[in-house]
Amino acid sequence: MKWDALEEEPCSVARTVAVIGDRWSLLILRECFLRIRRFDEFQASLGITRHLLADRLKKLVRFGVLRKIPYQEAPKRYEYILTQKGLDLYPIIMSIVHWGNIHMVDSRGRPMLHEHKNCKKMFDPVMVCSECGEPLSAKAVHVHLGPGARQSSPVHAKAQARAK
Amino acid sequence: MKWDALEEEPCSVARTVAVIGDRWSLLILRECFLRIRRFDEFQASLGITRHLLADRLKKLVRFGVLRKIPYQEAPKRYEYILTQKGLDLYPIIMSIVHWGNIHMVDSRGRPMLHEHKNCKKMFDPVMVCSECGEPLSAKAVHVHLGPGARQSSPVHAKAQARAK
DNA sequence: ACCATAAGTTCTATTTTAGAACTGTCAATA
DNA sequence: TATTGACAGTTCTAAAATAGAACTTATGGT
The missing domain is CATH 1.10.10.10 (Winged helix-like DNA-binding domain superfamily/Winged helix DNA-binding domain)
Known part of the structure:
Protein backbone atom coordinates (compact mmCIF):
# COMPACT_ATOMS: atom_id res chain seq x y z
CA MET A 1 0.00 0.00 0.00
CA LEU A 89 -2.48 16.55 18.12
CA TYR A 90 -1.67 17.12 21.78
CA PRO A 91 -3.92 14.35 23.10
CA ILE A 92 -2.20 11.89 20.76
CA ILE A 93 1.25 12.89 21.96
CA MET A 94 0.17 12.89 25.59
CA SER A 95 -1.44 9.47 25.37
CA ILE A 96 1.75 8.18 23.75
CA VAL A 97 3.83 9.71 26.54
CA HIS A 98 1.55 8.24 29.15
CA TRP A 99 1.68 4.73 27.72
CA GLY A 100 5.46 4.98 27.62
CA ASN A 101 5.47 6.20 31.22
CA ILE A 102 3.47 3.19 32.33
CA HIS A 103 4.94 0.45 30.16
CA MET A 104 8.37 1.48 28.94
CA VAL A 105 10.18 3.11 31.87
CA ASP A 106 13.30 1.64 33.40
CA SER A 107 14.16 1.58 37.10
CA ARG A 108 15.15 5.22 37.09
CA GLY A 109 11.58 6.34 36.52
CA ARG A 110 9.96 8.75 34.11
CA PRO A 111 12.10 10.97 31.91
CA MET A 112 9.61 13.81 32.21
CA LEU A 113 6.85 14.98 34.51
CA HIS A 114 3.90 17.13 33.59
CA GLU A 115 2.43 19.88 35.74
CA HIS A 116 -1.06 21.22 35.12
CA LYS A 117 -0.95 25.01 35.41
CA ASN A 118 -4.62 25.09 36.38
CA CYS A 119 -4.32 22.96 39.48
CA LYS A 120 -0.54 23.12 40.02
CA LYS A 121 -0.26 19.37 40.36
CA MET A 122 1.73 16.72 38.56
CA PHE A 123 -0.80 14.75 36.56
CA ASP A 124 -1.41 11.93 34.13
CA PRO A 125 -3.73 12.33 31.17
CA VAL A 126 -7.01 10.43 31.39
CA MET A 127 -9.34 9.81 28.47
CA VAL A 128 -13.01 10.21 29.30
CA CYS A 129 -16.36 10.10 27.51
CA SER A 130 -17.50 13.51 26.28
CA GLU A 131 -21.08 12.69 27.28
CA CYS A 132 -20.87 11.15 30.73
CA GLY A 133 -17.33 11.98 31.78
CA GLU A 134 -16.44 8.41 32.74
CA PRO A 135 -12.98 7.05 31.89
CA LEU A 136 -13.02 5.05 28.67
CA SER A 137 -12.03 1.46 28.10
CA ALA A 138 -12.11 -0.50 24.87
CA LYS A 139 -14.66 -2.94 26.25
CA ALA A 140 -17.18 -0.24 27.09
CA VAL A 141 -17.29 1.08 23.53
CA HIS A 142 -19.48 -0.14 20.70
CA VAL A 143 -18.50 0.76 17.15
CA HIS A 144 -21.06 1.73 14.49
CA LEU A 145 -20.64 2.46 10.82
CA GLY A 146 -20.86 6.20 10.21
CA PRO A 147 -22.04 8.14 7.16
CA GLY A 148 -18.52 8.21 5.67
CA ALA A 149 -18.07 4.43 5.87
CA ARG A 150 -17.67 2.30 2.78
CA GLN A 151 -19.43 -0.78 4.05
CA SER A 152 -18.78 -3.50 6.51
CA SER A 153 -16.24 -5.97 5.18
CA PRO A 154 -17.01 -9.68 5.54
CA VAL A 155 -13.99 -10.17 7.73
CA HIS A 156 -15.11 -7.45 10.13
CA ALA A 157 -18.67 -8.70 10.18
CA LYS A 158 -17.35 -12.09 11.20
CA ALA A 159 -15.18 -10.56 13.90
CA GLN A 160 -18.08 -8.48 15.22
CA ALA A 161 -20.27 -11.57 15.37
CA ARG A 162 -17.58 -13.39 17.32
CA ALA A 163 -17.45 -10.53 19.82
CA LYS A 164 -21.10 -10.86 20.83
CA MET B 1 19.09 6.40 13.94
CA LEU B 89 -3.01 1.51 23.90
CA TYR B 90 -6.70 2.30 23.51
CA PRO B 91 -6.39 6.00 24.40
CA ILE B 92 -3.72 6.38 21.72
CA ILE B 93 -5.91 4.77 19.06
CA MET B 94 -8.95 6.73 20.16
CA SER B 95 -7.14 10.06 20.14
CA ILE B 96 -5.85 9.23 16.66
CA VAL B 97 -9.39 8.39 15.53
CA HIS B 98 -10.71 11.58 17.05
CA TRP B 99 -8.14 13.80 15.37
CA GLY B 100 -8.93 12.15 12.06
CA ASN B 101 -12.63 12.66 12.70
CA ILE B 102 -12.10 16.36 13.25
CA HIS B 103 -9.42 17.15 10.69
CA MET B 104 -9.42 14.49 7.99
CA VAL B 105 -13.05 13.73 7.14
CA ASP B 106 -14.53 14.42 3.75
CA SER B 107 -18.04 15.73 3.07
CA ARG B 108 -19.60 12.36 3.73
CA GLY B 109 -18.75 12.53 7.40
CA ARG B 110 -17.14 10.12 9.81
CA PRO B 111 -16.44 6.55 8.76
CA MET B 112 -17.23 5.28 12.24
CA LEU B 113 -19.18 6.34 15.29
CA HIS B 114 -18.54 5.28 18.87
CA GLU B 115 -21.19 4.49 21.44
CA HIS B 116 -20.41 4.41 25.13
CA LYS B 117 -22.11 1.38 26.67
CA ASN B 118 -22.25 3.09 30.06
CA CYS B 119 -24.34 6.07 28.98
CA LYS B 120 -25.70 4.73 25.65
CA LYS B 121 -24.64 7.87 23.78
CA MET B 122 -22.41 8.55 20.82
CA PHE B 123 -19.34 10.25 22.20
CA ASP B 124 -15.96 11.77 21.46
CA PRO B 125 -12.94 11.03 23.63
CA VAL B 126 -11.75 13.92 25.79
CA MET B 127 -8.41 14.05 27.54
CA VAL B 128 -8.54 15.44 31.04
CA CYS B 129 -6.18 16.03 33.96
CA SER B 130 -6.10 13.12 36.42
CA GLU B 131 -5.95 15.57 39.34
CA CYS B 132 -8.55 18.23 38.61
CA GLY B 133 -10.54 16.66 35.77
CA GLU B 134 -10.26 19.69 33.51
CA PRO B 135 -9.69 19.16 29.76
CA LEU B 136 -6.02 19.43 28.84
CA SER B 137 -4.38 21.80 26.39
CA ALA B 138 -0.71 22.04 25.51
CA LYS B 139 -0.49 25.60 26.83
CA ALA B 140 -1.75 24.67 30.28
CA VAL B 141 0.98 22.11 30.82
CA HIS B 142 4.45 22.73 32.20
CA VAL B 143 7.12 20.10 31.55
CA HIS B 144 9.69 19.13 34.21
CA LEU B 145 12.64 16.79 34.03
CA GLY B 146 11.85 13.54 35.81
CA PRO B 147 14.12 11.06 37.62
CA GLY B 148 14.70 9.09 34.41
CA ALA B 149 15.86 12.11 32.40
CA ARG B 150 19.34 12.39 31.04
CA GLN B 151 19.73 16.14 31.35
CA SER B 152 18.38 19.22 29.67
CA SER B 153 19.98 19.72 26.28
CA PRO B 154 21.20 23.21 25.39
CA VAL B 155 18.77 23.40 22.50
CA HIS B 156 15.82 22.60 24.76
CA ALA B 157 16.98 25.01 27.43
CA LYS B 158 17.04 27.74 24.82
CA ALA B 159 13.58 26.80 23.61
CA GLN B 160 12.22 26.73 27.17
CA ALA B 161 13.67 30.16 27.82
CA ARG B 162 12.02 31.49 24.66
CA ALA B 163 8.67 30.14 25.85
CA LYS B 164 8.66 32.24 29.03
C1' DA C 1 -5.69 -38.15 -5.86
C1' DC C 2 -7.16 -33.53 -5.69
C1' DC C 3 -8.57 -29.32 -3.75
C1' DA C 4 -9.09 -25.99 0.02
C1' DT C 5 -7.64 -23.61 4.35
C1' DA C 6 -4.37 -21.47 7.29
C1' DA C 7 -0.05 -19.50 8.51
C1' DG C 8 3.64 -18.50 7.34
C1' DT C 9 8.56 -18.16 4.29
C1' DT C 10 11.26 -16.99 0.28
C1' DC C 11 12.36 -14.42 -3.70
C1' DT C 12 13.34 -10.14 -6.62
C1' DA C 13 12.37 -5.32 -7.63
C1' DT C 14 11.34 -0.92 -5.85
C1' DT C 15 11.23 2.62 -2.39
C1' DT C 16 12.87 4.71 1.71
C1' DT C 17 16.33 5.94 4.86
C1' DA C 18 21.14 6.77 6.67
C1' DG C 19 25.21 9.28 6.56
C1' DA C 20 28.12 12.38 4.81
C1' DA C 21 29.37 16.09 1.88
C1' DC C 22 28.10 20.08 -0.58
C1' DT C 23 25.60 24.82 -1.74
C1' DG C 24 24.00 29.53 -1.09
C1' DT C 25 23.19 33.68 1.64
C1' DC C 26 24.41 36.81 4.83
C1' DA C 27 26.90 38.85 9.18
C1' DA C 28 30.79 39.30 11.94
C1' DT C 29 35.68 39.14 12.34
C1' DA C 30 40.82 39.24 11.15
C1' DT D 1 39.64 41.84 1.34
C1' DA D 2 39.54 37.25 2.83
C1' DT D 3 37.86 34.10 6.27
C1' DT D 4 34.89 32.11 9.36
C1' DG D 5 30.54 30.79 11.16
C1' DA D 6 25.41 30.35 11.34
C1' DC D 7 21.48 28.72 9.06
C1' DA D 8 18.59 26.11 5.89
C1' DG D 9 18.55 23.41 3.00
C1' DT D 10 20.14 19.96 -1.43
C1' DT D 11 22.73 16.22 -3.48
C1' DC D 12 25.08 11.97 -3.49
C1' DT D 13 25.86 6.75 -2.60
C1' DA D 14 25.14 2.77 0.25
C1' DA D 15 22.22 0.31 3.27
C1' DA D 16 17.77 -1.03 4.90
C1' DA D 17 12.85 -1.62 4.55
C1' DT D 18 8.78 -2.58 1.79
C1' DA D 19 5.85 -4.35 -2.11
C1' DG D 20 4.18 -8.05 -4.68
C1' DA D 21 4.08 -12.48 -6.02
C1' DA D 22 5.13 -17.27 -5.62
C1' DC D 23 6.21 -21.08 -2.77
C1' DT D 24 5.94 -24.31 1.54
C1' DT D 25 3.96 -27.14 5.13
C1' DA D 26 0.34 -29.47 7.52
C1' DT D 27 -4.15 -31.16 7.57
C1' DG D 28 -9.08 -32.15 6.43
C1' DG D 29 -12.62 -32.95 3.15
C1' DT D 30 -14.61 -34.94 -1.53
Whole structure:
Protein backbone atom coordinates (compact mmCIF):
# COMPACT_ATOMS: atom_id res chain seq x y z
CA MET A 1 0.00 0.00 0.00
CA LYS A 2 1.25 3.45 -0.90
CA TRP A 3 1.20 6.37 1.48
CA ASP A 4 -1.17 8.24 -0.80
CA ALA A 5 -3.65 5.40 -0.64
CA LEU A 6 -3.74 5.67 3.13
CA GLU A 7 -5.14 9.19 2.96
CA GLU A 8 -8.05 7.94 0.89
CA GLU A 9 -9.07 5.11 3.19
CA PRO A 10 -12.49 5.44 4.80
CA CYS A 11 -10.93 5.28 8.24
CA SER A 12 -9.86 8.03 10.58
CA VAL A 13 -6.97 5.97 11.87
CA ALA A 14 -5.57 5.42 8.39
CA ARG A 15 -5.95 9.09 7.47
CA THR A 16 -4.23 10.22 10.63
CA VAL A 17 -1.50 7.63 10.17
CA ALA A 18 -0.92 9.12 6.72
CA VAL A 19 0.07 12.34 8.49
CA ILE A 20 1.89 11.21 11.63
CA GLY A 21 2.40 7.48 11.18
CA ASP A 22 6.12 7.35 10.81
CA ARG A 23 8.90 7.39 13.29
CA TRP A 24 10.19 10.88 12.57
CA SER A 25 6.94 12.81 12.29
CA LEU A 26 5.96 11.89 15.82
CA LEU A 27 9.37 12.81 17.17
CA ILE A 28 9.35 16.10 15.28
CA LEU A 29 5.97 16.87 16.80
CA ARG A 30 7.28 16.05 20.25
CA GLU A 31 9.93 18.69 19.69
CA CYS A 32 7.32 21.18 18.49
CA PHE A 33 5.46 20.79 21.77
CA LEU A 34 8.79 21.36 23.56
CA ARG A 35 9.03 24.71 21.72
CA ILE A 36 11.57 23.67 19.12
CA ARG A 37 11.00 25.70 15.96
CA ARG A 38 14.02 25.92 13.69
CA PHE A 39 15.61 23.51 11.24
CA ASP A 40 18.95 23.21 12.99
CA GLU A 41 17.28 22.92 16.38
CA PHE A 42 15.24 19.97 15.18
CA GLN A 43 18.29 18.44 13.59
CA ALA A 44 20.44 18.84 16.68
CA SER A 45 17.88 17.57 19.16
CA LEU A 46 16.68 14.61 17.09
CA GLY A 47 19.75 13.43 15.22
CA ILE A 48 17.59 13.05 12.14
CA THR A 49 19.35 13.40 8.80
CA ARG A 50 18.92 16.81 7.22
CA HIS A 51 17.44 15.21 4.16
CA LEU A 52 14.65 13.49 6.02
CA LEU A 53 14.01 16.46 8.26
CA ALA A 54 13.45 18.71 5.25
CA ASP A 55 11.14 16.11 3.78
CA ARG A 56 9.08 15.61 6.94
CA LEU A 57 8.74 19.31 7.68
CA LYS A 58 7.49 19.79 4.14
CA LYS A 59 4.95 17.04 4.65
CA LEU A 60 3.71 18.44 7.94
CA VAL A 61 3.34 21.88 6.38
CA ARG A 62 1.48 20.37 3.43
CA PHE A 63 -0.98 18.71 5.78
CA GLY A 64 -1.52 21.95 7.68
CA VAL A 65 -0.01 20.69 10.92
CA LEU A 66 2.88 23.17 10.86
CA ARG A 67 3.12 26.66 9.41
CA LYS A 68 6.26 28.45 8.21
CA ILE A 69 6.65 31.86 9.80
CA PRO A 70 9.46 34.15 8.57
CA TYR A 71 11.65 35.31 11.42
CA GLN A 72 14.26 37.16 9.40
CA GLU A 73 14.72 38.66 5.95
CA ALA A 74 17.95 38.43 3.97
CA PRO A 75 18.34 35.59 3.88
CA LYS A 76 14.72 34.72 4.36
CA ARG A 77 14.41 32.15 7.12
CA TYR A 78 11.42 30.48 8.66
CA GLU A 79 10.33 28.96 11.92
CA TYR A 80 8.02 25.99 11.97
CA ILE A 81 5.20 26.42 14.42
CA LEU A 82 2.12 24.36 15.19
CA THR A 83 -1.18 25.40 13.66
CA GLN A 84 -4.43 24.77 15.52
CA LYS A 85 -4.64 21.50 13.61
CA GLY A 86 -1.18 20.70 14.94
CA LEU A 87 -2.00 21.77 18.50
CA ASP A 88 -4.97 19.43 18.34
CA LEU A 89 -2.48 16.55 18.12
CA TYR A 90 -1.67 17.12 21.78
CA PRO A 91 -3.92 14.35 23.10
CA ILE A 92 -2.20 11.89 20.76
CA ILE A 93 1.25 12.89 21.96
CA MET A 94 0.17 12.89 25.59
CA SER A 95 -1.44 9.47 25.37
CA ILE A 96 1.75 8.18 23.75
CA VAL A 97 3.83 9.71 26.54
CA HIS A 98 1.55 8.24 29.15
CA TRP A 99 1.68 4.73 27.72
CA GLY A 100 5.46 4.98 27.62
CA ASN A 101 5.47 6.20 31.22
CA ILE A 102 3.47 3.19 32.33
CA HIS A 103 4.94 0.45 30.16
CA MET A 104 8.37 1.48 28.94
CA VAL A 105 10.18 3.11 31.87
CA ASP A 106 13.30 1.64 33.40
CA SER A 107 14.16 1.58 37.10
CA ARG A 108 15.15 5.22 37.09
CA GLY A 109 11.58 6.34 36.52
CA ARG A 110 9.96 8.75 34.11
CA PRO A 111 12.10 10.97 31.91
CA MET A 112 9.61 13.81 32.21
CA LEU A 113 6.85 14.98 34.51
CA HIS A 114 3.90 17.13 33.59
CA GLU A 115 2.43 19.88 35.74
CA HIS A 116 -1.06 21.22 35.12
CA LYS A 117 -0.95 25.01 35.41
CA ASN A 118 -4.62 25.09 36.38
CA CYS A 119 -4.32 22.96 39.48
CA LYS A 120 -0.54 23.12 40.02
CA LYS A 121 -0.26 19.37 40.36
CA MET A 122 1.73 16.72 38.56
CA PHE A 123 -0.80 14.75 36.56
CA ASP A 124 -1.41 11.93 34.13
CA PRO A 125 -3.73 12.33 31.17
CA VAL A 126 -7.01 10.43 31.39
CA MET A 127 -9.34 9.81 28.47
CA VAL A 128 -13.01 10.21 29.30
CA CYS A 129 -16.36 10.10 27.51
CA SER A 130 -17.50 13.51 26.28
CA GLU A 131 -21.08 12.69 27.28
CA CYS A 132 -20.87 11.15 30.73
CA GLY A 133 -17.33 11.98 31.78
CA GLU A 134 -16.44 8.41 32.74
CA PRO A 135 -12.98 7.05 31.89
CA LEU A 136 -13.02 5.05 28.67
CA SER A 137 -12.03 1.46 28.10
CA ALA A 138 -12.11 -0.50 24.87
CA LYS A 139 -14.66 -2.94 26.25
CA ALA A 140 -17.18 -0.24 27.09
CA VAL A 141 -17.29 1.08 23.53
CA HIS A 142 -19.48 -0.14 20.70
CA VAL A 143 -18.50 0.76 17.15
CA HIS A 144 -21.06 1.73 14.49
CA LEU A 145 -20.64 2.46 10.82
CA GLY A 146 -20.86 6.20 10.21
CA PRO A 147 -22.04 8.14 7.16
CA GLY A 148 -18.52 8.21 5.67
CA ALA A 149 -18.07 4.43 5.87
CA ARG A 150 -17.67 2.30 2.78
CA GLN A 151 -19.43 -0.78 4.05
CA SER A 152 -18.78 -3.50 6.51
CA SER A 153 -16.24 -5.97 5.18
CA PRO A 154 -17.01 -9.68 5.54
CA VAL A 155 -13.99 -10.17 7.73
CA HIS A 156 -15.11 -7.45 10.13
CA ALA A 157 -18.67 -8.70 10.18
CA LYS A 158 -17.35 -12.09 11.20
CA ALA A 159 -15.18 -10.56 13.90
CA GLN A 160 -18.08 -8.48 15.22
CA ALA A 161 -20.27 -11.57 15.37
CA ARG A 162 -17.58 -13.39 17.32
CA ALA A 163 -17.45 -10.53 19.82
CA LYS A 164 -21.10 -10.86 20.83
CA MET B 1 19.09 6.40 13.94
CA LYS B 2 18.33 2.72 14.27
CA TRP B 3 15.08 1.36 15.67
CA ASP B 4 16.95 -0.26 18.54
CA ALA B 5 18.36 3.08 19.55
CA LEU B 6 14.87 4.51 19.89
CA GLU B 7 14.00 2.07 22.65
CA GLU B 8 16.94 3.30 24.68
CA GLU B 9 16.13 7.01 24.46
CA PRO B 10 15.28 8.70 27.76
CA CYS B 11 11.90 9.72 26.37
CA SER B 12 8.52 8.06 26.67
CA VAL B 13 7.52 9.23 23.21
CA ALA B 14 10.59 7.67 21.60
CA ARG B 15 10.13 4.41 23.49
CA THR B 16 6.49 4.17 22.51
CA VAL B 17 7.31 5.08 18.93
CA ALA B 18 9.74 2.18 18.92
CA VAL B 19 6.71 -0.08 19.47
CA ILE B 20 3.93 1.52 17.44
CA GLY B 21 5.65 4.20 15.36
CA ASP B 22 5.22 2.75 11.94
CA ARG B 23 2.38 2.71 9.52
CA TRP B 24 1.46 -0.94 9.83
CA SER B 25 1.67 -1.42 13.57
CA LEU B 26 -0.96 1.21 14.19
CA LEU B 27 -3.27 -0.24 11.55
CA ILE B 28 -2.78 -3.76 12.92
CA LEU B 29 -3.72 -2.47 16.36
CA ARG B 30 -6.81 -0.81 14.93
CA GLU B 31 -7.84 -4.23 13.63
CA CYS B 32 -7.15 -5.81 17.01
CA PHE B 33 -9.57 -3.38 18.64
CA LEU B 34 -12.09 -4.33 15.94
CA ARG B 35 -11.74 -7.97 17.10
CA ILE B 36 -9.55 -9.18 14.26
CA ARG B 37 -7.33 -11.98 15.55
CA ARG B 38 -6.01 -14.26 12.83
CA PHE B 39 -3.23 -13.94 10.31
CA ASP B 40 -5.38 -14.19 7.22
CA GLU B 41 -7.99 -11.86 8.68
CA PHE B 42 -5.36 -9.20 9.24
CA GLN B 43 -4.00 -9.76 5.79
CA ALA B 44 -7.40 -9.56 4.10
CA SER B 45 -8.61 -6.48 5.94
CA LEU B 46 -5.38 -4.50 5.71
CA GLY B 47 -3.89 -5.47 2.37
CA ILE B 48 -0.50 -5.69 4.06
CA THR B 49 1.99 -8.09 2.53
CA ARG B 50 2.22 -11.38 4.34
CA HIS B 51 5.92 -10.83 4.90
CA LEU B 52 5.44 -7.57 6.73
CA LEU B 53 2.44 -8.82 8.66
CA ALA B 54 4.42 -11.74 10.03
CA ASP B 55 7.22 -9.36 10.95
CA ARG B 56 4.98 -6.84 12.71
CA LEU B 57 3.00 -9.43 14.62
CA LYS B 58 6.27 -10.87 15.83
CA LYS B 59 7.40 -7.43 16.96
CA LEU B 60 4.15 -6.71 18.80
CA VAL B 61 4.36 -10.07 20.56
CA ARG B 62 7.98 -9.41 21.47
CA PHE B 63 6.98 -6.09 23.07
CA GLY B 64 4.17 -7.75 24.99
CA VAL B 65 1.39 -5.90 23.21
CA LEU B 66 -0.08 -9.05 21.66
CA ARG B 67 -0.13 -12.62 22.88
CA LYS B 68 -0.37 -15.79 20.78
CA ILE B 69 -3.18 -18.07 21.91
CA PRO B 70 -3.50 -21.53 20.32
CA TYR B 71 -6.95 -22.10 18.87
CA GLN B 72 -6.35 -25.49 17.26
CA GLU B 73 -3.86 -28.32 17.40
CA ALA B 74 -2.64 -30.24 14.37
CA PRO B 75 -1.60 -28.08 12.75
CA LYS B 76 -0.96 -25.76 15.65
CA ARG B 77 -2.45 -22.36 14.91
CA TYR B 78 -2.61 -19.20 16.97
CA GLU B 79 -4.76 -16.14 17.40
CA TYR B 80 -3.21 -12.83 18.23
CA ILE B 81 -4.99 -11.06 21.05
CA LEU B 82 -4.27 -7.89 22.96
CA THR B 83 -2.59 -8.17 26.35
CA GLN B 84 -3.36 -5.63 29.07
CA LYS B 85 -0.36 -3.68 27.81
CA GLY B 86 -1.99 -3.73 24.39
CA LEU B 87 -5.43 -2.79 25.70
CA ASP B 88 -3.77 0.18 27.38
CA LEU B 89 -3.01 1.51 23.90
CA TYR B 90 -6.70 2.30 23.51
CA PRO B 91 -6.39 6.00 24.40
CA ILE B 92 -3.72 6.38 21.72
CA ILE B 93 -5.91 4.77 19.06
CA MET B 94 -8.95 6.73 20.16
CA SER B 95 -7.14 10.06 20.14
CA ILE B 96 -5.85 9.23 16.66
CA VAL B 97 -9.39 8.39 15.53
CA HIS B 98 -10.71 11.58 17.05
CA TRP B 99 -8.14 13.80 15.37
CA GLY B 100 -8.93 12.15 12.06
CA ASN B 101 -12.63 12.66 12.70
CA ILE B 102 -12.10 16.36 13.25
CA HIS B 103 -9.42 17.15 10.69
CA MET B 104 -9.42 14.49 7.99
CA VAL B 105 -13.05 13.73 7.14
CA ASP B 106 -14.53 14.42 3.75
CA SER B 107 -18.04 15.73 3.07
CA ARG B 108 -19.60 12.36 3.73
CA GLY B 109 -18.75 12.53 7.40
CA ARG B 110 -17.14 10.12 9.81
CA PRO B 111 -16.44 6.55 8.76
CA MET B 112 -17.23 5.28 12.24
CA LEU B 113 -19.18 6.34 15.29
CA HIS B 114 -18.54 5.28 18.87
CA GLU B 115 -21.19 4.49 21.44
CA HIS B 116 -20.41 4.41 25.13
CA LYS B 117 -22.11 1.38 26.67
CA ASN B 118 -22.25 3.09 30.06
CA CYS B 119 -24.34 6.07 28.98
CA LYS B 120 -25.70 4.73 25.65
CA LYS B 121 -24.64 7.87 23.78
CA MET B 122 -22.41 8.55 20.82
CA PHE B 123 -19.34 10.25 22.20
CA ASP B 124 -15.96 11.77 21.46
CA PRO B 125 -12.94 11.03 23.63
CA VAL B 126 -11.75 13.92 25.79
CA MET B 127 -8.41 14.05 27.54
CA VAL B 128 -8.54 15.44 31.04
CA CYS B 129 -6.18 16.03 33.96
CA SER B 130 -6.10 13.12 36.42
CA GLU B 131 -5.95 15.57 39.34
CA CYS B 132 -8.55 18.23 38.61
CA GLY B 133 -10.54 16.66 35.77
CA GLU B 134 -10.26 19.69 33.51
CA PRO B 135 -9.69 19.16 29.76
CA LEU B 136 -6.02 19.43 28.84
CA SER B 137 -4.38 21.80 26.39
CA ALA B 138 -0.71 22.04 25.51
CA LYS B 139 -0.49 25.60 26.83
CA ALA B 140 -1.75 24.67 30.28
CA VAL B 141 0.98 22.11 30.82
CA HIS B 142 4.45 22.73 32.20
CA VAL B 143 7.12 20.10 31.55
CA HIS B 144 9.69 19.13 34.21
CA LEU B 145 12.64 16.79 34.03
CA GLY B 146 11.85 13.54 35.81
CA PRO B 147 14.12 11.06 37.62
CA GLY B 148 14.70 9.09 34.41
CA ALA B 149 15.86 12.11 32.40
CA ARG B 150 19.34 12.39 31.04
CA GLN B 151 19.73 16.14 31.35
CA SER B 152 18.38 19.22 29.67
CA SER B 153 19.98 19.72 26.28
CA PRO B 154 21.20 23.21 25.39
CA VAL B 155 18.77 23.40 22.50
CA HIS B 156 15.82 22.60 24.76
CA ALA B 157 16.98 25.01 27.43
CA LYS B 158 17.04 27.74 24.82
CA ALA B 159 13.58 26.80 23.61
CA GLN B 160 12.22 26.73 27.17
CA ALA B 161 13.67 30.16 27.82
CA ARG B 162 12.02 31.49 24.66
CA ALA B 163 8.67 30.14 25.85
CA LYS B 164 8.66 32.24 29.03
C1' DA C 1 -5.69 -38.15 -5.86
C1' DC C 2 -7.16 -33.53 -5.69
C1' DC C 3 -8.57 -29.32 -3.75
C1' DA C 4 -9.09 -25.99 0.02
C1' DT C 5 -7.64 -23.61 4.35
C1' DA C 6 -4.37 -21.47 7.29
C1' DA C 7 -0.05 -19.50 8.51
C1' DG C 8 3.64 -18.50 7.34
C1' DT C 9 8.56 -18.16 4.29
C1' DT C 10 11.26 -16.99 0.28
C1' DC C 11 12.36 -14.42 -3.70
C1' DT C 12 13.34 -10.14 -6.62
C1' DA C 13 12.37 -5.32 -7.63
C1' DT C 14 11.34 -0.92 -5.85
C1' DT C 15 11.23 2.62 -2.39
C1' DT C 16 12.87 4.71 1.71
C1' DT C 17 16.33 5.94 4.86
C1' DA C 18 21.14 6.77 6.67
C1' DG C 19 25.21 9.28 6.56
C1' DA C 20 28.12 12.38 4.81
C1' DA C 21 29.37 16.09 1.88
C1' DC C 22 28.10 20.08 -0.58
C1' DT C 23 25.60 24.82 -1.74
C1' DG C 24 24.00 29.53 -1.09
C1' DT C 25 23.19 33.68 1.64
C1' DC C 26 24.41 36.81 4.83
C1' DA C 27 26.90 38.85 9.18
C1' DA C 28 30.79 39.30 11.94
C1' DT C 29 35.68 39.14 12.34
C1' DA C 30 40.82 39.24 11.15
C1' DT D 1 39.64 41.84 1.34
C1' DA D 2 39.54 37.25 2.83
C1' DT D 3 37.86 34.10 6.27
C1' DT D 4 34.89 32.11 9.36
C1' DG D 5 30.54 30.79 11.16
C1' DA D 6 25.41 30.35 11.34
C1' DC D 7 21.48 28.72 9.06
C1' DA D 8 18.59 26.11 5.89
C1' DG D 9 18.55 23.41 3.00
C1' DT D 10 20.14 19.96 -1.43
C1' DT D 11 22.73 16.22 -3.48
C1' DC D 12 25.08 11.97 -3.49
C1' DT D 13 25.86 6.75 -2.60
C1' DA D 14 25.14 2.77 0.25
C1' DA D 15 22.22 0.31 3.27
C1' DA D 16 17.77 -1.03 4.90
C1' DA D 17 12.85 -1.62 4.55
C1' DT D 18 8.78 -2.58 1.79
C1' DA D 19 5.85 -4.35 -2.11
C1' DG D 20 4.18 -8.05 -4.68
C1' DA D 21 4.08 -12.48 -6.02
C1' DA D 22 5.13 -17.27 -5.62
C1' DC D 23 6.21 -21.08 -2.77
C1' DT D 24 5.94 -24.31 1.54
C1' DT D 25 3.96 -27.14 5.13
C1' DA D 26 0.34 -29.47 7.52
C1' DT D 27 -4.15 -31.16 7.57
C1' DG D 28 -9.08 -32.15 6.43
C1' DG D 29 -12.62 -32.95 3.15
C1' DT D 30 -14.61 -34.94 -1.53
